[in-house]
Amino acid sequence: MTAPVRLTAGPLRLDYDSGDLRAIRLGDLEIVRRIYVVFQDRNWTARPWIIEDEAIDAGADRFRISLRARGTFDASDFTWSAEITGDVDGTLRYAMRGATGTPFLRNRLGLCVLHPMDGFAGRECTITAPDGSTAASAFPDAISPHQPFRDIRAMEYPGTPGTLVRVAFDGDTFETEDHRNWSDASYKTYCTPISLPFPVEVQPSDEIAQSVTVTVDGEAPDIVVAPEFVTIEVAEATVPVPAIGTQATDFPWTDDEIAAVRALSLDHLMVTVTDDADPVEALRQAAGIAQATGTRLRVRFANVDDYASLRDVVRDIAPLADSWMVIRADEKVTSAASLSAAQDVLGHDLPWSAGTDRYFTEVNRMPPDTAGLAWLSFGLNPQVHAADDRSILQNTASQELIARNAQRIAGNARIAVGPISLRPRYNPNATDPTADPSNTPLPSSVDARQRTWLGAAWTALSLRGLAQAGTIDAVTYFEALGWRGLRERDAGSADPAAFPSRPGEEFPVYALLRDLVSYDRVHPTRSDQPEVADALVVAGSGRTRAFVVNLSAHRHTVVLTGAMSATIEADPSSLHVIDLPGRPA
Numbered sequence: 182m183t184a185p186v187r188l189t190a191g192p193l194r195l196d197y198d199s200g201d202l203r204a205i206r207l208g209d210l211e212i213v214r215r216i217y218v219v220f221q222d223r224n225w226t227a228r229p230w231i232i233e234d235e236a237i238d239a240g241a242d243r244f245r246i247s248l249r250a251r252g253t254f255d256a257s258d259f260t261w262s263a264e265i266t267g268d269v270d271g272t273l274r275y276a277m278r279g280a281t282g283t284p285f286l287r288n289r290l291g292l293c294v295l296h297p298m299d300g301f302a303g304r305e306c307t308i309t310a311p312d313g314s315t316a317a318s319a320f321p322d323a324i325s326p327h328q329p330f331r332d333i334r335a336m337e338y339p340g341t342p343g344t345l346v347r348v349a350f351d352g353d354t355f356e357t358e359d360h361r362n363w364s365d366a367s368y369k370t371y372c373t374p375i376s377l378p379f380p381v382e383v384q385p386s387d388e389i390a391q392s393v394t395v396t397v398d399g400e401a402p403d404i405v406v407a408p409e410f411v412t413i414e415v416a417e418a419t420v421p422v423p424a425i426g427t428q429a430t431d432f433p434w435t436d437d438e439i440a441a442v443r444a445l446s447l448d449h450l451m452v453t454v455t456d457d458a459d460p461v462e463a464l465r466q467a468a469g470i471a472q473a474t475g476t477r478l479r480v481r482f483a484n485v486d487d488y489a490s491l492r493d494v495v496r497d498i499a500p501l502a503d504s505w506m507v508i509r510a511d512e513k514v515t516s517a518a519s520l521s522a523a524q525d526v527l528g529h530d531l532p533w534s535a536g537t538d539r540y541f542t543e544v545n546r547m548p549p550d551t552a553g554l555a556w557l558s559f560g561l562n563p564q565v566h567a568a569d570d571r572s573i574l575q576n577t578a579s580q581e582l583i584a585r586n587a588q589r590i591a592g593n594a595r596i597a598v599g600p601i602s603l604r605p606r607y608n609p610n611a612t613d614p615t616a617d618p619s620n621t622p623l624p625s626s627v628d629a630r631q632r633t634w635l636g637a638a639w640t641a642l643s644l645r646g647l648a649q650a651g652t653i654d655a656v657t658y659f660e661a662l663g664w665r666g667l668r669e670r671d672a673g674s675a676d677p678a679a680f681p682s683r684p685g686e687e688f689p690v691y692a693l694l695r696d697l698v699s700y701d702r703v704h705p706t707r708s709d710q711p712e713v714a715d716a717l718v719v720a721g722s723g724r725t726r727a728f729v730v731n732l733s734a735h736r737h738t739v740v741l742t743g744a745m746s747a748t749i750e751a752d753p754s755s756l757h758v759i760d761l762p763g764r765p766a
Contacts, residue, residue, distance in 0.1 A: 184734065188239055188267060190272070191243070193206065193207055199232060200232055200248055210300060213346075213348070216273075216294050216393055218291065220290050222617075223380040223612055224608055224610065228253050230251070231252075247263070256285050256287070259280070261277050263278075273394065277291070277292060280387065282385055283385065284385065290389060291391045302320060309334045310333070311332060320368055321359055324362055326546040328375070331374065336348050343399045344398065344399035349395075349396075351391060353372035354372060360579075361583065363542055364563055364576050411710045411714040412710075413708045414707045418705075421702060422700065422719065425644075425697070427447060427667060428451045428453075430663050430666060441668050445691070450470060453483050455485065464495070468497075479504040482507050484508075484509055488523050488527055495527050505534065506533070506536070507519045513609075514547045529553075534557065535557060537559050543559065544557065552593075556655075559598065561598055561601045562603060562605050562606070564604055577639060579646075580647050583647075585650045585652060597653075597656070598657070599655070602659060622676075627664050667691040671684055671685050699721050702721060703720075714731050725762065727745070727757075729759060734753050
């Protein structure tokens, strides 16, 4: 991984990183989060680029970058070049041109622009259409289930006081989606419109030529230099920590594995029951593990048809379970018919859940009827669209907003978020799952960072975001055991070369959950530099503990203010656990 290059274009400062422009700032306002080239194949999987040549000519107030890249997987014969310039008047231009030697299928190919979530909700925006007509609009405040802007040739919106930012597009028709639906902390303007047929075959005779130009009109402010230290404001009032659980890993478990999970004092164990194995035996085994680990059960029936055979075991384990859910591969959201089929056989008085095995976007687009139900449920992961460290950690910022938006859908039902995973557990949009190989040597559902500080840091900030909305009742993180889990299995890694964990290794996220035991309240926090450092602050039994995350590759001084007062010297890329003076219970 290369370090970002800090660049200046007149009044703008920004980062360049491996073909991407990022964090474009005018004064103290981020006006564009990212400009980049994307290839999403027929399964909507984003495939990486290989940069073959790159030249950066950076001056004090202007720059020019030339690069050449080629594709991978289906697009391995596609090559493209780009000229990226920043001028002294604050004009940025990203122009790319590419072609292929052999045909391939694409769902999306070309330039994308991300607009930051922070400060943009409700911001006025004027959209210029391809025919030159204009329409006044605004970036959505509540998470929009569908595209807020369509048919875009250019967009204009206020920047810092007295300035107007214009983003112009050429080479295709662009539209904007609310990326926050998938827990990205941004809005995304992309090509080609989703309403057009896909996939499309790219031919050797086709030339992909697109550009994005950013200009700033008005009296631009001086460049703002970030403070030397990071200040995190800690609120006095607290909100409850949601009930934390994990997913059951394949049975059986060893005694040491059971003891390790029991030591975390988790609230629940989520088990998914299918017809692929004996569902009765699966439920009985799950109940045994739940009793041994001191947890409750959250049961999901996945594509189950024969509920009658489960009646006895459901009755036996019902006292252990606080949630029952029906999910089906052919339904994005639990249908009333599928739920009734289970309820009619197993009982309407069980604490039933409706929702999705996928992402918040599904319940936002098709809200289920939660009348009389105990729970609304949906899953979450930070890598639906991007896999780099910076994006993953940025995307924790959207989870508080998702939690607040979920409340208007849930009605009187409680809200459960899970399964929560670091990588997508599967690709719900794959049109040909057999032709959807992983981008890494590991399976697509496994991330080598699961066993690193980043996995724990992301979890701490995720829990902070979901908790401080005050609307989420339960969260289910990862799997209990194995390379998607909290701790390695006693038998060791399933692929020691690609995932070199030790048998029984406790990952940093395991230590995080262990350090959270007995803390049942969260102090909401706000960092003045959330991309540099942030914190989860919890309280319980007259004690207070801070989990301080340094997201940068440099050492930073972090100052907690407000309800708490502390100064931490945070090592690069680290998670620090700090015990603070307690407050009266």
